[in-house]
Amino acid sequence: MKYKGFFVLIITLFMSSQLFAYEGGDVSNGGTVSGKAIFKGAAPARAAIDVTKDKEVCAATEHLSDLLIVSADNAIKNVIVSIVDIEKGKKIEAPAANPELDQNGCVFIPHVIAITAGTTIDILNSDAVTHNVHTYPEENTAVNKAQPSSLKRISIETEFGEEDPMKVACDYHGWMSSWVGIFEHPYFAVTGDDGTFTIDNIPAGAYEVKAWQEELGELVKTVAVKAGETTTENFEFEK
Amino acid sequence: MILRMQCLGCLKRFINKKLIIIKEYSMKEKIKIMKFLTVFIIGAVICYGNIASAKLPENQEAITAGKKVYTRHCWPCHGVDGAGDGPAAEILEPRPRNFVSALFKLRTTTTGNLPIDEDLFKTITNGMPGSAMPAFGTLLNEDERWQVIYYIKTLSDYFADKSLDPYNSKITIGSPPVVTQDVIQKGRTAYEKAECFKCHGDQGKGNGDSASELTDQEGYRLLPRNLTKGWKYRGGTSLTDIYTRFTTGMDGTPMPSFIDNLTDDERWNLAAYVKSLIKERDLTGNMLKGLKVEEELPVDAESPLWELAEALEVPMAGQIIWKPRWLIPSVDTMVVQCLFNDDEIAFKLTYDDRFKDVEHDEGSLLPISDTAYPILQSEDPEFDPHFTLNEYILRDSVAIQFPQNPVEGTEKPHFMWGYGNDPVYLLKWNSDAQEQGNNPVFEMNAKGHKKPPKEQETASQAVGKGIFTDGQWSVVIKRKLVTEEKSDTQFSTGTFIPVSFQAWDGSNSEIGSRMSLSTWNYLILEGTMPISVYIYTAIFVIAAALLEWLFTCRSKKSKE
Numbered sequence: 113m114k115y116k117g118f119f120v121l122i123i124t125l126f127m128s129s130q131l132f133a134y135e136g137g138d139v140s141n142g143g144t145v146s147g148k149a150i151f152k153g154a155a156p157a158r159a160a161i162d163v164t165k166d167k168e169v170c171a172a173t174e175h176l177s178d179l180l181i182v183s184a185d186n187a188i189k190n191v192i193v194s195i196v197d198i199e200k201g202k203k204i205e206a207p208a209a210n211p212e213l214d215q216n217g218c219v220f221i222p223h224v225i226a227i228t229a230g231t232t233i234d235i236l237n238s239d240a241v242t243h244n245v246h247t248y249p250e251e252n253t254a255v256n257k258a259q260p261s262s263l264k265r266i267s268i269e270t271e272f273g274e275e276d277p278m279k280v281a282c283d284y285h286g287w288m289s290s291w292v293g294i295f296e297h298p299y300f301a302v303t304g305d306d307g308t309f310t311i312d313n314i315p316a317g318a319y320e321v322k323a324w325q326e327e328l329g330e331l332v333k334t335v336a337v338k339a340g341e342t343t344t345e346n347f348e349f350e351k
Numbered sequence: 352m353i354l355r356m357q358c359l360g361c362l363k364r365f366i367n368k369k370l371i372i373i374k375e376y377s378m379k380e381k382i383k384i385m386k387f388l389t390v391f392i393i394g395a396v397i398c399y400g401n402i403a404s405a406k407l408p409e410n411q412e413a414i415t416a417g418k419k420v421y422t423r424h425c426w427p428c429h430g431v432d433g434a435g436d437g438p439a440a441e442i443l444e445p446r447p448r449n450f451v452s453a454l455f456k457l458r459t460t461t462t463g464n465l466p467i468d469e470d471l472f473k474t475i476t477n478g479m480p481g482s483a484m485p486a487f488g489t490l491l492n493e494d495e496r497w498q499v500i501y502y503i504k505t506l507s508d509y510f511a512d513k514s515l516d517p518y519n520s521k522i523t524i525g526s527p528p529v530v531t532q533d534v535i536q537k538g539r540t541a542y543e544k545a546e547c548f549k550c551h552g553d554q555g556k557g558n559g560d561s562a563s564e565l566t567d568q569e570g571y572r573l574l575p576r577n578l579t580k581g582w583k584y585r586g587g588t589s590l591t592d593i594y595t596r597f598t599t600g601m602d603g604t605p606m607p608s609f610i611d612n613l614t615d616d617e618r619w620n621l622a623a624y625v626k627s628l629i630k631e632r633d634l635t636g637n638m639l640k641g642l643k644v645e646e647e648l649p650v651d652a653e654s655p656l657w658e659l660a661e662a663l664e665v666p667m668a669g670q671i672i673w674k675p676r677w678l679i680p681s682v683d684t685m686v687v688q689c690l691f692n693d694d695e696i697a698f699k700l701t702y703d704d705r706f707k708d709v710e711h712d713e714g715s716l717l718p719i720s721d722t723a724y725p726i727l728q729s730e731d732p733e734f735d736p737h738f739t740l741n742e743y744i745l746r747d748s749v750a751i752q753f754p755q756n757p758v759e760g761t762e763k764p765h766f767m768w769g770y771g772n773d774p775v776y777l778l779k780w781n782s783d784a785q786e787q788g789n790n791p792v793f794e795m796n797a798k799g800h801k802k803p804p805k806e807q808e809t810a811s812q813a814v815g816k817g818i819f820t821d822g823q824w825s826v827v828i829k830r831k832l833v834t835e836e837k838s839d840t841q842f843s844t845g846t847f848i849p850v851s852f853q854a855w856d857g858s859n860s861e862i863g864s865r866m867s868l869s870t871w872n873y874l875i876l877e878g879t880m881p882i883s884v885y886i887y888t889a890i891f892v893i894a895a896a897l898l899e900w901l902f903t904c905r906s907k908k909s910k911e
Binding site: 266 | 454462463464544545546549550560561564565568600602603604605606607608609610611612
């Protein structure tokens with residue numbers, strides 16, 4: 113009886129891992145969800161990053177803040193849109209090459225990416241200064257490694273999906289940050305300059321679709337996906 | 352020092368209580384008790400020295416026992432569930448470890464991995480110097496330490512995950528090199544190559560460009576180590592300890608792992624260099640000897656005259672006697688010197704301070720009549736003691752405190768701003784006044800902690816100047832030996848004048864009673880000791896010996 117609590121824990125863990133395990137396969141006549149991330153109100157201007165250190169490298173080119181990028185027609189860039197905890201659907205395809213986050217001019221390029229769990233991310237240092245790659249995951253292994261200019265590439269492995277995107281930052285240069293959405297399924301997208309996204313080949317059904325932006329938080333909508341059809345769903349964010 | 356005093360108080364009460372009990376025992380029993388105590392103390396010493404030990408088996412029984420230990424000692428800081436959110440957490444910096452997120456600073460495993468049991472054992476045994484984590488090596492026996500480790504491991508899912516077994520990610524630690532100047536020099540090269548100075552500063556004072564912006568994993572301020580202060584190295588100061596820190600990184604903090612970009616040799620060299628930065632401190636003295644010179648006394652801290660004056664190193668502690676108490680003081684040690692001539696007296700105070708804070712604007716957050724006594728925490732629900740809010744900017748200051756009136760015997764005013772009928776006199780230097788081109792030294796008096804020191808009505812006759820270089824203030828304060836002002840302390844040769852010190856670090860939100868302070872030391876102006884000191888000492892020594900002899904005789908008699 114002493115071990116009762118322990119067994120309960122193990123069983124719960126086992127069940128919960130079963131609960132979220134994703135099953136990939138062929139999807140016939142899947143539906144599509146597409147839409148746009150829209151900023152409600154006057155589009156805020158992007159402030160210039162205040163470079164306080166290593167100016168000769170970091171301030172060589174002017175960078176604008178990546179925290180919130182809204183176009184003239186109110187489209188929001190870098191919003192991660194995903195289907196919440198989808199259990200079954202299209203196959204997960206491993207990327208041909210590891211996705212990269214390049215530290216270039218003391219900013220991360222790109223600022224936001226999304227991957228499937230198990231993908232290895234390569235962090236590059238294109239600068240002539242030392243950065244430190246510091247990740248802030250909930251589920252995966254947190255890493256903090258120094259990356260001088262001589263060390264061009266650090267690989268970071270991922271293993272589990274994350275409920276919220278994982279922050280990747282550099283402590284030396286406090287303004288540097290980027291976000292990596294990590295999912296256990298392939299149904300996610302990151303909005304581009306025009307704020308649009310498309311997630312396709314979804315088995316018909318009702319799903320929760322989540323849109324996340326680092327400054328504005330998240331919006332969740334229930335979307336009915338119909339076989340062979342495209343459902344349009346826009347996400348309107350407010351500050 | 353203050354802590355020691357408070358402890359002494361405790362001890363006294365304890366002994367008083369015990370003595371009453373002991374009185375009821377016969378002499379035989381007393382001897383038994385003494386024997387037991389001796390064995391106990393020797394045992395405790397041996398326990399303390401002996402860290403490597405046989406490991407207790409990890410089983411349910413040990414976990415249950417560990418929970419008891421945890422409930423007794425750990426939760427007030429680390430929280431009932433181990434999330435690092437106990438009731439004391441709010442006032443601590445660094446914050447107590449969050450066992451649930453399981454990011455540990457002191458490990459012998461590569462970055463991102465859990466610590467092995469032996470790492471946790473070492474941390475619990477030695478504590479984390481410079482933080483609130485005490486060394487439990489003297490409080491818990493080895494079995495208890497293993498037990499609590501096994502319990503702590505149940506607080507996080509990570510330890511249950513066999514794929515994360517930390518024993519698979521142990522680093523190999525070779526043997527440290529023989530430290531030579533060459534090794535230290537190579538270590539300096541590695542220091543520059545790895546850009547350690549970005550956080551730790553060029554000379555390791557913890558004042559690099561990024562120092563003021565760093566946070567821990569949860570966003571709380573975290574300052575890079577001032578590498579010259581060996582007594583604050585969380586994981587120890589041996590070469591192996593230091594080597595291990597930058598090999599594994601300190602997870603949960605901005606300190607990264609350098610395993611991939613410094614070779615093993617480079618890391619050993621770096622360890623030797625970092626260790627060479629440590630300044631030993633000697634806190635045994637409490638006598639500040641003024642040096643008599645013929646020259647005019649310098650206001651400049653860089654005057655060569657100061658090299659002649661003897662230095663006294665004074666330990667400073669947070670003010671925790673009266674509210675608002677201050678548990679995260681910035682200045683923990685101060686070096687003081689004194690010069691005098693026939694007319695004047697000058698003091699030089701040197702101490703490390705990462706940031707130069709020379710602006711002062713108390714803003715609207717301090718709705719207190721007397722400016723130096725804020726009650727920040729209760730007035731503002733948003734107040735976070737870990738950060739200086741933007742609404743106010745606070746300056747760096749230091750003060751030298753003396754009893755206002757000549758002391759008789761050992762009676763002294765309270766070192767925290769005196770008593771009502773036993774006031775103190777302070778010479779306070781404010782960096783903001785200096786920055787604005789005004790006289791930075793203020794003459795003040797205080798009559799107890801309830802009212803902050805009050806500036807004298809007549810213009811200050813004291814002068815002074817502070818110089819800030821690479822994370823260090825050197826402040827000189829100068830005054831006439833004798834003045835006409837009644838509430839000034841008068842300095843004369845040949846007497847012991849109690850003297851104590853206080854410091855405020857602006858960017859550490861220090862003002863009023865939120866400060867570092869020392870207890871009383873003694874200032875003596877003269878190379879020679881007055882003869883009375885020798886006579887009194889001799890009398891006391893003889894009296895003590897007599898008493899001891901009497902006691903021994905009596906106890907022998909009663910035994911028979």
